[in-house]
Amino acid sequence: MEQFERARIDSYFARIAAEFAPTERPSSFLITHLLPERPSFVGAVGRTSNLRAVLPKPKSIDAAARRAIEKTTPCETLSREMFEDPDTAVEYIESRAAGEAVVLLDVGGYFTPSLDAICNQVSGRILGVVEDTENGHKRYANSDKLPCPVVSVARSPLKDPEDFLVGQSVVFSTEALLRSRGDILHGRPALVIGFGKLGASIARLLHAKGVQVTVHDVDPVRRTQALSQGFTVARDRDVALHGAGLVLCATGTVSLRGEDFATLRNGAYVATVTSSEDELDLGSLPDVYQRTPNGEHVTRYATTGHYFYLLNRGNAVNFLHGASVGPFIFLVQAEILAGIRMLTRGDLGHGMREVDAADRKTIAATWLNYFNR
Template identity: 75%
Template sequence: MESFERARLDAYFGKIGAQLAPAARPTCFMVTHLLSERPSFVQAVASVSRLRAVLPKPKSIDSAARREVERLVPCDSLSRELFGTPEAALDYLEARAAGESLVLLDVGGYFAPSLAALCERFSGSVLGVVEDTENGHRRYAGLADLACPVVSVARSPLKDPEDFLVGQSVVFSTEALLRGRGDIPSGRPALVVGFGKLGSSIARLLHAKGVHVTVFDIDPVRRAQALSQGFAVARDRETALAGAGLVLCATGALSLRGEDFPHLRNGAYVATVTSSEDELDLDGLPNVYSRADAGEHITRYQTTGHYFYLLNEGNAVNFLHGASVGPFIYLVQAEIVAGMHMLSRGDLAPGMHEVSATDRAAIAATWLNYFDR
């Protein structure tokens, strides 16, 4: 990022902070993809909170961005185990922020398994969570009894441009990896598993490249939507897998179980839009399969009479090429700041919440002033 671009971005976040800064400065912990543009957002969060630590998602860390962020705030190692049990989660938060009022910024529901215990037993108070992703939204919404408010930006209209452009980046990276070993998507029937915002974007982009696309989704409403847009729709997963030469998993949940992999067509490529732990049950793959490198970021799984290729070890394929969606990501990041503002007031009831239409409109207007040039 050039210096004038960084200056414009910092000015934008300064304006957003002035408009939507939390009513009181909460303590904050921040799970994030630590990509090249992220230091400005980290700085923006730090300017309106007491940011105790950034927890970068392990598969999406830009080394230069990490060095810059570490000059401002500690970067701690993130894993599902860190917040997977109440004891581990409490130990971590008590060591960093005992007795303080917390807002937890999440990407993927990391705090969900221990949230009830944190709200009950933490020496300070948990004001709430701001969640950025669909799979994280589902994790929190699926809890039997939410112990605090969760502001989700996952289904915001301000996220629609990001979702469409992430779909573009997934298709770009998938094609780049195939071309790296002398192959192309054309001529390979594609299966898109999941027809949400990301999956539908991927399906349309592949279709525009002349690829025959079939969609599989467990939701009958989404199957009807896919059919109305001209896509073939699979009635069952096994038949769909058997006919696909390229499989793109875009559910944000479990797309392929261990027993599904043997149904893959020989030589099929598999790619995902999120982490392998969310989309793929690789641990359930029959142990008769061996694995070997088959090109840069391509792994071949093989057993007698069957083989398939996994891109980027099953992790989000677009992070291999920066996963950039341009300035549209700043719309979502500003809405996260607005979510912090909502939680800092301390007047939200436990449950799922969204940023108001008024605040979204203000964010979009500010964004247009800075980036519609």
């Protein structure tokens, strides 16, 4: 990134941080993808809160970004197990922010398994959570009773540009890996599993490239939406899997279980838009399948009479090429900062919440002033 570009991003986040500065700074813990542009956002989180730790998602860490952040803030190792055990989760928060008011900044619902214990057992006060993703939104929304407010930016209109461009990056990376093996998208029927914002974007982009696209979604409303947009909608999921030469998983939950892989046609490619632990049940794949590297970032799974290819070991395929969505990501990151201020006011009831429409307009206007040039 050129120096003047970095300066513009830093200036933008300084303006946003000033606009949404809380009257009293809470402490915070930040889970994030540590991509090359991320230090500016992390710096803004540090200006609006006492940032106790950055927890990078392990499969999306840029080394230079980590080095830059570690100059001011500890970067610690993140795993799902870290917050699955309530005692471990409470001990972790307590060891770094005992007696303090705390905001948890999440990407994917990491805090959900232990949120009750964290809210009820730490010596300080959990003001709430800000969640970034649809997958995480669902995990919090499905909780029986949330013990604190959860401000979700996952369904914000400011996230629509990011979702569209993530779809573009997924299709780009998938095509790049196919071409690295001498294959192409054309002539290879695709099955998109999940027709949410990301899945719909992927389906449209594949269609625009001349690919025959079939859609499957467990939600009948989304199936009608896909049908109205001209896509073939799978009546039988197993038949659709068997007919697809490319399967793109975009549900945020388990799309393919062990028995599903045997249904894939020979030579099919499988790619996901989230981590393998969320999207694929690779652990239940029969042991008879042998795994062999087959080109960079492509693994061939084979047994007698059957084989398929898994891209990027089942992790989000677009992270192989930076997963860049340009400056549009800064809209969502600014909304996360607005969420911090909302939580520090202390007037939100427990449950799912959204950033105010007026704050979104302020963010959009500021963003346009910096990046619509």
